Amino acid sequence: MARTSIVIDTDPGQDDAVAILLALAERGHLDLLGITTVAGNVPVELTTANALRLVELAGRADLPVFRGASRPLLRKLKTAEFICGPDGLQGAGLPPPRGAPRDAHAVAFLLDTLRNAAGKPVTLCPLGPLTNIALALAQEPALAARIERIVLMGGARDLGNVTPAAEFNFFVDPHAAQIVLQSGVPIVMFGLNATHQAMATPERVGRIAAHGTAVARAVTGMLERPRPGGKAKFGVEGHPLHDPCVIAYLLWPELFTGRDCHVAVETAGEASIGRSLIDWWGSQRQPANAHVIDRIDDAEMFRRLAQSLAKLG
Numbered sequence: 001m002a003r004t005s006i007v008i009d010t011d012p013g014q015d016d017a018v019a020i021l022l023a024l025a026e027r028g029h030l031d032l033l034g035i036t037t038v039a040g041n042v043p044v045e046l047t048t049a050n051a052l053r054l055v056e057l058a059g060r061a062d063l064p065v066f067r068g069a070s071r072p073l074l075r076k077l078k079t080a081e082f083i084c085g086p087d088g089l090q091g092a093g094l095p096p097p098r099g100a101p102r103d104a105h106a107v108a109f110l111l112d113t114l115r116n117a118a119g120k121p122v123t124l125c126p127l128g129p130l131t132n133i134a135l136a137l138a139q140e141p142a143l144a145a146r147i148e149r150i151v152l153m154g155g156a157r158d159l160g161n162v163t164p165a166a167e168f169n170f171f172v173d174p175h176a177a178q179i180v181l182q183s184g185v186p187i188v189m190f191g192l193n194a195t196h197q198a199m200a201t202p203e204r205v206g207r208i209a210a211h212g213t214a215v216a217r218a219v220t221g222m223l224e225r226p227r228p229g230g231k232a233k234f235g236v237e238g239h240p241l242h243d244p245c246v247i248a249y250l251l252w253p254e255l256f257t258g259r260d261c262h263v264a265v266e267t268a269g270e271a272s273i274g275r276s277l278i279d280w281w282g283s284q285r286q287p288a289n290a291h292v293i294d295r296i297d298d299a300e301m302f303r304r305l306a307q308s309l310a311k312l313g
Ligand code: RIB
Pocket: 011, 013, 014, 015, 016, 040, 041, 127, 128, 129, 153, 161, 167, 168, 169, 242, 243
């Protein structure tokens, strides 16, 4: 089977880290052309350093990392150190990176990659705020035709996680999210209602820890740390693995079900800004612009995730 060419756009973040490691573990199926970083969980200097730490952990210091947007298109940056720790990878226990990002900006890399993608479209995998993707689409709209699909983590059909209305990635940059959703590019969207099914419970983390590799130790360290609020607040142990769902979908689409819906993003409301308005019942009679995932076979996903991560040293 031909490999899928992908670019991961990311704000590592522990869940981003597991997604990146999964993609690197499955290089027989996924041709990761590069990683572009964006401000989100932590400022872009740190998300970039974290992306470098992760490719070095996986023995792929050759993989190009490109620093991207340091702030959303219009809003002030909101970060999430209270969740992922001051450097964004609390628990990983990784040394500072040895390498450096490439000179080109992330958006320039995205555009160059799409220009060179004639005949072999590229799948974009945004795992953070969509600022870089929106900037690339705004700069050269015609290159949208070279994007095979955008498989993204963002939004929520039900409650948000930053406000009752909004999920973090869409909350940080709602204008970018709206630009991407209106781009006409085929989109697969993993909102919180789907990704909250992907719980890294102690039993599931234990299966990864058992490999005893450097990657297993880093992943275990990240996922074993207490989740703010934890079981008392959420009723279940463990961290939701939002971003790995995106990569798992590319590898094992049979584990996921969803529905084609029209999705818009609130960009003006005070209390509701960043809300993803998913027309699940088609009541607005507007053309669908995203395939919204709502069910995950999480047990099988974690079984395969553990097997894949074991491929990395
Ligand atoms: O709301 C969860 C999303 O926001 C995840 O991608 C997490 O890494 C943060 O970016």
